[in-house]
Amino acid sequence: MSAMLQSILSAQFGFAVLRVMTPLLFPAVGVAISGLAGSVNIALEGIMLCSACAGVLVSAFTQSLWLALAAGLATGIGLAALLGFFHLRLKADIILAAIAMNMMAGGLTIFVLFLATGEKGSSSSLTSLVFPLVHLPLVRRIPVLGEILSGQNVLVYGAFLAVFLYWLIVFKTPLGLRIRAVGQNPDAAQSVGINVNRTRMWALLLSGFFGALGGLYLAMGYVSWFARDMTAGRGWIAIAAASLGNNMPLGTFLSSLLFGVVNSLAIYLAPLAVPSEFIQMIPYVATALALTGYSIQAARRRRKL
């Protein structure tokens, strides 16, 4: 037990937290930006899966990281555009349309994987690439902190950058202003000449972009293969993380970090003599509890005022 405590308090644990947080943080930022525009993208679970699949397959067949990156991003943005088209142009309920897209992703990735490899479980028969690790100069020499921060996958740093980029877009660009205006009051935004649908489409495309990066990291960094349903609900946890953070950059980051810690704990607890089903349940239970606690808090605040 004390050995376990020691390992949790170690720098490796901090390192693991960042690793585990990354595939939550990317989609959480994606959910947040679409939520800020008033059309929450709950299709990120499926979008991540498709981007992961596209990245792995393209990297395996071309052996080019850049092409894999391009394919993953194009897949994510393309699917987000499809969702936007159905929701904004064809007036589909975004929740139902997103549920449909998530289902499609589950089947389509297996379908494509089978056509490419003849297998339905994972891409382990292919030699796909991973994004490189980065050793930060200077930082790596700082004790403890260096061990946590340096030597991570480039996309882990990318996730931090994504939060900053999100902050920049939302608070420092005209698009961000429009997104906030549309999310707060679409009618008012429309009356001053903002194209509500176009703004929401932009927000959805950005959410697809961030979601795609999350998927790429999952299959080409976190692990080095694609497996069916490998997102395992991260897209849903991301929705909870974004709403816990009120869709704001810092808040979304902090709640993703929290879920990262909890999920890493789950991994570290695995050797304990607890049925593995309970360990595997932890991320979902923790998220559900956090969501409940947050909702109760929010309701109290409403009532008090």
Add this chain to the structure above:
Amino acid sequence: MRQRVEILKALYRNAELLILDEPTSVLTPQEAEGFFGTLQELKSHGKTIIFISHKLREVKRIADRVTIMRDARVIATRDAGELSEQDIAYLMVGREISSERLAPPRSPGPALLSVRDLTFVNEENLRVLSGVSFDVRAGEIVGLAGVEGNGQTELVRILTGLLPATSGTVAIRGRAVNGSSPRRIRQAGVAHIPEDRMEDGAAAEASVQENVIVDRFYKADFSRGLILLWAAVARHTRSLIERFHILARSPRAPVASLSGGNIQKVVVARELSSEPEVIIASQPTRGIDVGSEEMVHNLLAEARDRGKAVFLASADLDEVLKLSNRVLVIFNGELVAHFRDTAGLSGQDLGPYMLGLKKEEAASGEVHP
């Protein structure tokens, strides 16, 4: 003031053509005058203005040419000078419309609705209502005048149980109903014509018959235990359609397929057929045709004459003055004036109070027997 901001924005974009849809609904008579001045000025600068309104006086006041529409058709386009208000009304409805006051002085009965010291603080911690007190007696219509957004919406929602008050009391027929559910309040004899018929008053995709039983489906007339008696519901709906002249194909037609005026008639039919003692009407004729408007006015006046207590909150001063026996003015969540007699009262008298320029000390609409 918001309207002027919108106009400025429009100017800023160098618009040559301004289309204004009921622009004066959020203005006091004085503000409306200032606003008309602005429009005249814009006209003199060569701008084109289309002014959509159902207020005949405003149309006469501002327009050079008038186009009248009825049932989705253009009925006439004339120079404004050629038409009197009566003429316009006639063209709009196709028959004579009376614009006489419907407020015969009668001796009212006991107070059926009593509100004391009502205060409401909203989610943003803003004080929306403070110390509102008034009574509405059997056989009278009490009008609430005020520029929109001064607490009327919240007041009506509190009276009907849709919003909990922060403090103060509401009593129906002498019984406190604070914190009661909307159903309890309805059972105490309250009917509610809501300000937004599509938001609160009706379910668009549901049928007319489903819409008219929302407050009574559980009563013995329409259900046995869990089972809904659709035959009885349809019979009831047909009788309402006939009685209130609702243009609907059948009781099963979806409400969304009706015109705005007819949807409002569905709402009014439901509320007035519940045999209420207290009727709370909020903007009861907003956005409906003149014919339906006249009908709603007559129905409210009839209910008053049958001894009901009617509380009428409206941004349309003509409506308030036409129907009310007493008038309250609300500004910034406070009652600022109480006119016990509406004979000879005009919109110009209410304006300064609506703007907050004038204020009666400790104004309240209470009546002491």
Add this chain to the structure above:
Amino acid sequence: MEKFILKYFNLLRTIIAVLIGIVISVFLIFLISRDPGFSLQQFLLGPLLSRSRFSSMVEMASPIIMCGLAIALAFQARQFNVGAEGALYLGAAVGTGFAVSTAMPGFLHLPLTLLVAGGVGALWGFLPGLLKARWRGSELVASLLLNYVGYYLGLYLINFHFRDKNAGYLVSYQLPKSAWLAQFIPNTRMHWGILLSLAFAVLVFLFLYHTTSGYEIRMTGANEKFARFGGINVFKVVVLSQLLLGLLAGIGGMSEVMGIHRRFNWQSSPGYGWDGVVVAIIGRNHPLLIVAASFFLAYLRVGGQVLNLMSDVPAEMVTVIQSIIILLITAEAFLAQWRYRITVRQAESRGEAA
């Protein structure tokens, strides 16, 4: 003709979406298969040409109907609870535990086992319902998360408490015969659970359209503010609709265990809860249309299995097709132009006649 189109527009729209889905699958088969003619024949006719396949189509429709009805109850109240999957899995796991650890005559054992499974499912539906009704939390996200929790909890129960160690793989003990739903056609596995689900479809139809509670659910879904305004207890509706969702899903899962496998053998979640979402959307939340949609989906599914077995096209094609179909159905504006043009033409001709 045009009047007919207007009257049945929604149904026609659904049929057109389904046809588009089938056309796309034909296209995909031609794209992928080395022997497209044979594959296509297997896909479209396979489920109908053998007794066992036809029977497995009917068997599969049963839990899909139950989950479709479950989801429809929540969707009719406009509650986006998609927790049928977790309710079904956990409900069936606990129900199995109950059945294998009790002994009683069949007339008690059958309904009690179904009731236990339904009760656990109801709890699983109730939790997101409470969160939504009481604190405005997202029932969608909560139910998605509970799907995972329900799965792992059910798996744990079977694995650690009711596992048949003599079987080579992860299954529960066999249910006692008193808790079997009998199979009534020789050489098939068609069981009483199928008739039970059809009965439930009628029951849910009557509930939604002929009872006061059903009316409250539908009005809350049509316009929640209107329901509140009219005095309907929206809190009750939000909780009840989701509780019933879990109840039906739990019974649906249990009845398949009792009628077909006779032991709990789902190592991964069977996906009927998601199929329920699909058929609820295709059937536009109408219980009787959901029955038709469930048979259709089961037909596609079995066709996909046949395809998987007999040809070089993977069964997952069906998932893709079904997603495209429901995407098209949810798209309100899909074909709306067509209806609009007909409506205008009708109005004009009426105007001329007048």
